[in-house]
Amino acid sequence: MRADAERSRRRILDAACEVFLERGPDAPLDAVVRRAGVGPATLYRRFPDREALVRALVTDLLARLAEAAEEARAAEPDPYEALRRFVHAAADLRMGAAIVVLLERLVVDEELAAVRRGTVVAVEGLLGAAREAGRVRADVGMGDLVLLCVRVSRPLPGALAALDADGGLVHRHLDVVLAGLAGSDGPLGVPLGFDEVIAAAGRPGEPGVGE
Amino acid sequence: MRADAERSRRRILDAACEVFLERGPDAPLDAVVRRAGVGPATLYRRFPDREALVRALVTDLLARLAEAAEEARAAEPDPYEALRRFVHAAADLRMGAAIVVLLERLVVDEELAAVRRGTVVAVEGLLGAAREAGRVRADVGMGDLVLLCVRVSRPLPGALAALDADGGLVHRHLDVVLAGLAGSDGPLGVPLGFDEVIAAAGRPGEPGVGE
DNA sequence: GTTATACGGAGAAGTTTTCTCCGTTTCCTT
DNA sequence: AAGGAAACGGAGAAAACTTCTCCGTATAAC
Numbered sequence: 001m002r003a004d005a006e007r008s009r010r011r012i013l014d015a016a017c018e019v020f021l022e023r024g025p026d027a028p029l030d031a032v033v034r035r036a037g038v039g040p041a042t043l044y045r046r047f048p049d050r051e052a053l054v055r056a057l058v059t060d061l062l063a064r065l066a067e068a069a070e071e072a073r074a075a076e077p078d079p080y081e082a083l084r085r086f087v088h089a090a091a092d093l094r095m096g097a098a099i100v101v102l103l104e105r106l107v108v109d110e111e112l113a114a115v116r117r118g119t120v121v122a123v124e125g126l127l128g129a130a131r132e133a134g135r136v137r138a139d140v141g142m143g144d145l146v147l148l149c150v151r152v153s154r155p156l157p158g159a160l161a162a163l164d165a166d167g168g169l170v171h172r173h174l175d176v177v178l179a180g181l182a183g184s185d186g187p188l189g190v191p192l193g194f195d196e197v198i199a200a201a202g203r204p205g206e207p208g209v210g211e
Numbered sequence: 212m213r214a215d216a217e218r219s220r221r222r223i224l225d226a227a228c229e230v231f232l233e234r235g236p237d238a239p240l241d242a243v244v245r246r247a248g249v250g251p252a253t254l255y256r257r258f259p260d261r262e263a264l265v266r267a268l269v270t271d272l273l274a275r276l277a278e279a280a281e282e283a284r285a286a287e288p289d290p291y292e293a294l295r296r297f298v299h300a301a302a303d304l305r306m307g308a309a310i311v312v313l314l315e316r317l318v319v320d321e322e323l324a325a326v327r328r329g330t331v332v333a334v335e336g337l338l339g340a341a342r343e344a345g346r347v348r349a350d351v352g353m354g355d356l357v358l359l360c361v362r363v364s365r366p367l368p369g370a371l372a373a374l375d376a377d378g379g380l381v382h383r384h385l386d387v388v389l390a391g392l393a394g395s396d397g398p399l400g401v402p403l404g405f406d407e408v409i410a411a412a413g414r415p416g417e418p419g420v421g422e
Numbered sequence: 423g424t425t426a427t428a429c430g431g432a433g434a435a436g437t438t439t440t441c442t443c444c445g446t447t448t449c450c451t452t
Numbered sequence: 453a454a455g456g457a458a459a460c461g462g463a464g465a466a467a468a469c470t471t472c473t474c475c476g477t478a479t480a481a482c
Contacts, residue, residue, distance in 0.1 A: 002480060005428060023235075024368055028470055039430035044472060104369040140387065147371070148384055151362050157235055158315040160358070173359055176351065177388055213449060216459060239439055250461035255441060 005046075011036045012043055016057050021097040022155050025054065025105045054105050055112070061098035062115045065090055069122035073129075080135035083126045084178055087145075091153035091170050099150050148177055216257075222247045223254055227268050232308040233366050236265070236315045265316050266323070272309035273326045276301060280333035284340075291346035294337045295389055298356075302364035302381050310361050359388055 015036035019027045029050060033040050047053035072086035106112065120142070127145055130136040152173050155161045163169055212220075226247035230238045240261060244251050258264035283297035317323065331353070338356055341347040363384050366372045374380055 002427065004479065008428080029472095030470060040472070041431085041474085042429060045428080100368045100371070103371060144384070144387065147367065147374075147380070148363075148387060150367065150371075151365070151384065152359075154362070154365075154368070156358065156361065157311045157365075160311070160314060160361075163358075169358070173355070173362065176355065176359060213458065215448060219459080240441090241439060251441070252443085252462085253460060256459075 008036075008038050008042050009046055011038060012046065012053070013057055013060060016053055017061070017094045017097045018155075020054075020057070020101050021094055022161070025101045029053070051105070054101050058098050058102045058106060059112065059115055061093060061095070062102075062112075062119045064093055065095055065098070066115075066119040066122045068093060069119070069126055073122075073126060078135075079126070079129035079133045083130040083136065084175075086123065086126050087149060087174055087178065088171055090149055091174060092167065094153075095146075096150045096154050099146065149174075152177055219247075219249055219253050220257055222249060223257065223264070224268055224271060227264055228272070228305045228308045231265075231268070231312050232305055233372070236312045240264070262316065265312050269309050269313045269317060270323065270326055272304060272306070273313075273323075273330045275304055276306055276309070277326075277330040277333045279304060280330070280337055284333075284337060289346075290337070290340035290344045294341040294347065297334065297337050298360060298385055298389065299382055301360055302385060303378065305364075306357075307361045307365045310357065360385075363388055 012032065016032045019032045019035055023031065029043060030040065032053075033043050036043070043053070047056065068089040069086050072082045072089060076082035076085050102108075102112075102116075108116070123145070124142055127136065127142060131138060131140075153170050156164060156169075223243065227243045230243045230246055234242065240254060241251065243264075244254050247254070254264070258267065279300040280297050283293045283300060287293035287296055313319075313323075313327075319327070334356070335353055338347065338353060342349060342351075364381050367375060367380075
């Protein structure tokens, strides 16, 4: 495969990740194209239809998530810290995009099921260890973990997304979820005020959810 | 105003709330119409354009939120419980819809600013009291509170929304946010497993984010 | 330097969304 | 309970968006 082709592929996949996360799996492929900065023909040449794109995206992402889980377990001896490290990594990898698009748009074939199983097992290991160590309450399951991650790491809707351009807010809020509003499990820094929310969204001329 | 007109108005507003929350402020008004079970003409007669609908929706919702805050403060002597009660009420009122649509689509005029101020003051009172009582960490601000509520109470994307048909999951996850994963501030009941997530989304034939 | 491969833009075809007209139904008044 | 004003729903024209392809130009490998 030629170098520029590989580069385009990567840019399209990354763009698709962001776009599906923001606008759902029905987002126009045209939006992906624009975000990727490539021509429409390039996308359609590489991925014959939406399904092909989605399948490539999900496979890629699930594999990287499993890797991140292994990496977290290896890097942190403390099970809770390992879980925490993974959750933050998953947000950076845009786990939400994989979940949303996977569950919505894809017939799960043999290959995909295998990749998915690997990821689930790895994350379950992380969660189970933290739970056994008594660092995570027993009445929280994988589904909670995954859904809370999806909820918190999804981009904020519309103009609010500008608040979190660098992703810092996602990590902050993941920490809140992890540590709890009433806890004191590590400082969060300066409180975010409501005025800043207003200010960020007050900028006119932003066409909304789209770009 | 005639009784049937008032009834239509209410149904449209409720439907708009759900639809904007699920699909963002660009959702087709036609989707609102279908969900409300009225004809398109009825919507356009009552609200000349999207902006009129959105403005009515937001004004209505902000006022109800302020009410809910007052009610929570009056009903619960303990400041933390009052905050908790409000947060759950806000989710039921679909606060997310107001925030998203307000910040995105609306020029904030005099009237709207006044309503908004009232709501913010009421909620700030709740949060401040809980913080002073030492029940909420000092490094969490109104912005965090609002954004976390938006994040957690937004409907899950696409088919995942079926998991939470009755809203129970939102309340569960709000409690996680409030109490913290590592805390033990009240039992959450049976853990939600990953399999249930898969099962809920595995149902084919669901056209996705739309209805 | 040559050749095969990939690229971007313009635009046709198909789909979705917006918004109005008008005949029928529902509510209020007397 | 009957008349009249007001509201309703459905069909459909017009506009806006999406999808997807053709083809001349640019880029990478040898």
